[in-house]
Amino acid sequence: MHSYRSILRIVLHGRSAGKILLATVLSFTFSISVILCTFGLMDGFDHLLKSGLRNASGDLLITNRKGFFPLSEDLREQIQGVAPLAVAQVIQTEAFAMAGEESRGVLVRGIDDESFARATGLELAIPPDGVVIGEELARQLRLKVGDGMALTFGKGNESLDSLPLIRPVTVHSIVRHGIYQKDLRYIYVPRTDVAALLGLGDRVNLVIVTSRDPTKPLESLESIREDQDLLRRQLDPSFLVKPFWNEYDFLLEAVKVEKFSISLVLQLIVVVAIFNIIAFVIYIMEKKSQEFFFLRAVGLSLKALTRFWFVSVLVIWSVSCAGAYLISLAFNWALKHVSFLQIPGEIYVLSSLDLRLDRMAYVTVYGVSLLWILIAAFIGFLRLKRRPIIQGLRQEFSS
Numbered sequence: 001m002h003s004y005r006s007i008l009r010i011v012l013h014g015r016s017a018g019k020i021l022l023a024t025v026l027s028f029t030f031s032i033s034v035i036l037c038t039f040g041l042m043d044g045f046d047h048l049l050k051s052g053l054r055n056a057s058g059d060l061l062i063t064n065r066k067g068f069f070p071l072s073e074d075l076r077e078q079i080q081g082v083a084p085l086a087v088a089q090v091i092q093t094e095a096f097a098m099a100g101e102e103s104r105g106v107l108v109r110g111i112d113d114e115s116f117a118r119a120t121g122l123e124l125a126i127p128p129d130g131v132v133i134g135e136e137l138a139r140q141l142r143l144k145v146g147d148g149m150a151l152t153f154g155k156g157n158e159s160l161d162s163l164p165l166i167r168p169v170t171v172h173s174i175v176r177h178g179i180y181q182k183d184l185r186y187i188y189v190p191r192t193d194v195a196a197l198l199g200l201g202d203r204v205n206l207v208i209v210t211s212r213d214p215t216k217p218l219e220s221l222e223s224i225r226e227d228q229d230l231l232r233r234q235l236d237p238s239f240l241v242k243p244f245w246n247e248y249d250f251l252l253e254a255v256k257v258e259k260f261s262i263s264l265v266l267q268l269i270v271v272v273a274i275f276n277i278i279a280f281v282i283y284i285m286e287k288k289s290q291e292f293f294f295l296r297a298v299g300l301s302l303k304a305l306t307r308f309w310f311v312s313v314l315v316i317w318s319v320s321c322a323g324a325y326l327i328s329l330a331f332n333w334a335l336k337h338v339s340f341l342q343i344p345g346e347i348y349v350l351s352s353l354d355l356r357l358d359r360m361a362y363v364t365v366y367g368v369s370l371l372w373i374l375i376a377a378f379i380g381f382l383r384l385k386r387r388p389i390i391q392g393l394r395q396e397f398s399s
Contacts, residue, residue: 032320041355044353048353051178053248055214058086058120060228060241060242060243062240066238082209083211084209086208087209088119089204091109091206092107105185132174132189134175135174136183145172267368277373312377332354
């Protein structure tokens with residue numbers, strides 16, 4: 001340790017060496033943080049999209065080509081083949097939401113509070129004549145809890161089929177799915193109210209089946225695909241079985257492909273930072289060559305000098321990784337609080353972005369950066385090893 005500190009004082013002697021070292025550490029920190037934040041954005045988008053979709057759709061969605069259908073005992077027994085945690089009946093229909101002079105096309109979902117909560121994880125206790133609306137719809141219509149609004153359905157009563165049916169309701173609560181389109185379009189009402197309004201009885205047009213705990217993150221989609229294939233084989237061909245991510249499948253696949261592609265491209269930033277480290281090593285070798293070879297001449301072993309270089313680059317790597325972690329935390333905070341970083345949900349699907357970095361992301365990013373910096377250290381070691389002591393001493397006495 002004493003020899004390490006002595007060599008370090010020699011390396012940092014003079015203003016230029018310290019400034020170059022600082023610039024080297026900053027560039028390496030920036031390159032790691034860029035890759036770390038990119039990984040975090042990709043994983044965060046994937047996680048938030050899956051969570052938002054499951055909060056609205058459970059695991060599997062069953063519909064029928066013929067429209068409305070009853071959840072018969074035979075159908076229930078067939079669904080039991082996937083050992084569901086919850087089965088929720090839903091009536092889904094289009095309507096217009098009107099508040100003041102504003103109106104929006106919405107998707108009204110008639111639900112049963114308890115079964116829907118078990119299937120999706122959304123706790124929605126809706127009283128009669130009450131509704132739960134998405135936060136984006138509430139913002140655009142300037143509604144808050146307790147305000148009144150009206151729902152206009154396209155179907156009237158039996159004697160006046162051509163007239164729309166207008167139903168006044170009260171906003172009971174506001175929900176956030178995290179998916180912009182769902183926060184803008186979804187309205188939840190009691191299923192009994194919609195069934196009575198449309199004269200459907202016990203028929204529904206959507207059944208939500210959930211086999212995994214909706215409150216826990218879903219790491220793999222394969223189990224859902226297996227349940228989907230099993231239900232497709234068991235159910236009548238008139239039934240359609242779709243996974244919760246069906247309408248955004250292309251986005252999930254694109255994120256997976258882009259994450260790999262972008263990670264390769266961003267390695268160029270790390271390579272540039274590594275060139276800075278190599279340049280620093282070459283600069284020190286040339287600038288301090290007389291001091292190093294004099295130390296070797298008076299007894300400093302090549303092993304000790306080699307240990308100094310590898311320990312030094314590991315310190316640079318550790319400081320850069322810690323700095324990149326702090327930058328990722330600051331960037332994640334800025335995504336949530338800085339206005340110009342807020343994304344337009346109508347374009348990017350999500351209402352907001354969030355960094356999500358798991359252990360594998362850290363191991364991958366830090367591991368690759370460690371590999372690059374060890375390459376730089378090895379280059380410095382080769383330059384040191386190939387120059388004999390007598391060459392350094394000759395340079396010392398000739399200067």
